Amino acid sequence: MKVSENKSDDIIVNDQDELQSLLEHTDELIYQFRYFPEEKKYTLPFASRGLWNVYEVMPEEVKYDAAPAINRIHKDDVKAVFDIVNNSMKTLKSWSYDFRVVLPSKGVRWLRGNGRPIQLMDGSFLWNGCVIDITSQKKKEEEVKRTIDVIESQNVRLMNFAHIATHNLRSYSNNLELLLELAEKESDLNEKNEIMGHVKKVSEGFSDTMAHLNEIVTVYTDVSQQLKTVNLNTSIEKTVNILKGNITQKKAVIINQVPTECFLEYNPAFIESILLNLISNAIKYSDSERNPKIKLNAFHENGRLILQVSDNGAGIDLRKHGESLFGMYKTFHKNKDAVGVGLFLTKNQIEAMGGKIEVKSKVGVGTSFKVFLT
Structure with a gap:
């Protein structure tokens, strides 16, 4: 031719x-x-x-x-x-x-x-x-990619479980230890009984957390299977009870302005972990010149449910630490109890549920977290 x-x-x-x-x-x-x-x-x-x-x-x-x-x-x-x-x-x-x-x-x-x-x-x-x-070839490539994504997602959730088991249970043990120390030092019988009441609530919370962790072990391969209807206000009150020892010791004030009828479909273990980390951090990194004041509210923005947790604590220099704020083992204060796992864990849990977290902070003024829950 x-x-x-x-x-x-x-x-x-x-x-x-x-x-x-x-x-x-x-x-x-x-x-x-x-x-x-x-x-x-x-x-x-x-x-x-x-x-x-x-x-x-x-x-x-x-x-x-x-x-x-x-x-x-x-x-x-x-x-x-x-x-x-x-x-x-x-x-x-x-x-x-x-x-x-x-x-x-x-x-x-x-x-x-x-x-x-x-x-x-x-x-x-x-x-x-x-x-x-090459449509059939592309479909096979997409299937392989989806498989890899599932494996990576499973690895992330497995890591989340490991950190929940170590980090969250540590919160329970610390608070139990602190409450028992307070009970030993307290001579007033009524005060001692009140403290032991808090010990009971922490113990009940500990049992619930163990049940949640057991559920994650069973169905961690599929986040959607872990969804349950959660009352956000009730979850906050439960978290406050768990942290009663820290709150009493630091004379912290918790202002829960979340509506009593605020419900969402979420992973119960994740929501508990998120609240524990944000509230305990606000108490832990309070300003030495004033008692901690932590305010929580929830509202809808562009069709999404947002939880806002604000405090009057020491604050974070975001220009210096903003990029690594949610990194693993990153700490930003000279606090001997700082481990650098909480915010890393919180961010991963929120993102695993399809949300995101934003932060505003000013040194010496305080910090505000916006958690996009849905």
């Missing part, structure tokens, strides 16, 4: 019928694509029957104007495809690219195309190449 490089007409390949016959039974598109710079015109002077399989266009429809095929390219991929073809024209180097088309009957399909350019005597450019449908 001969290729005409001197004529300006669109018939580049001679004996097209013979070539079409040879390619009759292949699903791949074998093509010649031609561009006339002066006219800014694209044509497909030759296209095998495979054109229908990949573009759902017949060869005769694009012989003198390639628009019917070009218009099938997905709108999000058009620019990239033309950039690659234009670069190939400028450099006379071959191109290869994966892109999508939207077909009338098959919908979105993935194609892999390539072309080798030459410049003809009349100044036009001609690409010889082929295009194949």
Whole structure:
């Protein structure tokens, strides 16, 4: 077969019928694509029957104007495809690219195309190449990616479980130890009984947490299976009871302004862990010049439920520590009890539930966290 490089007409390949016959039974598109710079015109002077399989266009429809095929390219991929073809024209180097088309009957399909350019005597450019449908291959790649994502997500949740087990249970043990010390030092029987009442509440909370952790072990591979209806106000009150020892010792004031009927679908262990970390941190990193005051409220913003936890504590220098604030084992105060796990754990739990957390803080003034719960 001969290729005409001197004529300006669109018939580049001679004996097209013979070539079409040879390619009759292949699903791949074998093509010649031609561009006339002066006219800014694209044509497909030759296209095998495979054109229908990949573009759902017949060869005769694009012989003198390639628009019917070009218009099938997905709108999000058009620019990239033309950039690659234009670069190939400028450099006379071959191109290869994966892109999508939207077909009338098959919908979105993935194609892999390539072309080798030459410049003809009349100044036009001609690409010889082929295009194949790689949709099934792309689906397999997506399945592999989803599998990897699931494994990574499982690893994150497994890490979350490990930190809940160590970090949260440590909160219970510390508060139990502190309450028992207070009870030993207290001589007034009524005060001692009140403290022991708090010990009982902490013990009950400890049992609930163990039940939640056991549930995570059972179904940690699927966060959605862990969802339950949670009353946010009740969860806060429960957390306050757990931290009663710290609150009493620091003379902290907790202001719970969350509506009593504030319900959401959430992981109970996660919501408890989030509240424990945010409230205990607000108590732990209080300003030495004033008693801690921690305010909690909840509101809707752009259709999302937001929990806000604000304090009048020591504050954090966000310009210095902002990027690493939620990092593992990162601490920002000279507190001997600081471990640097709480905020890392909190952020991961919130994000695992599809939310996010934002912070505003000023040294010497206090800190405010916004938790996007839904």
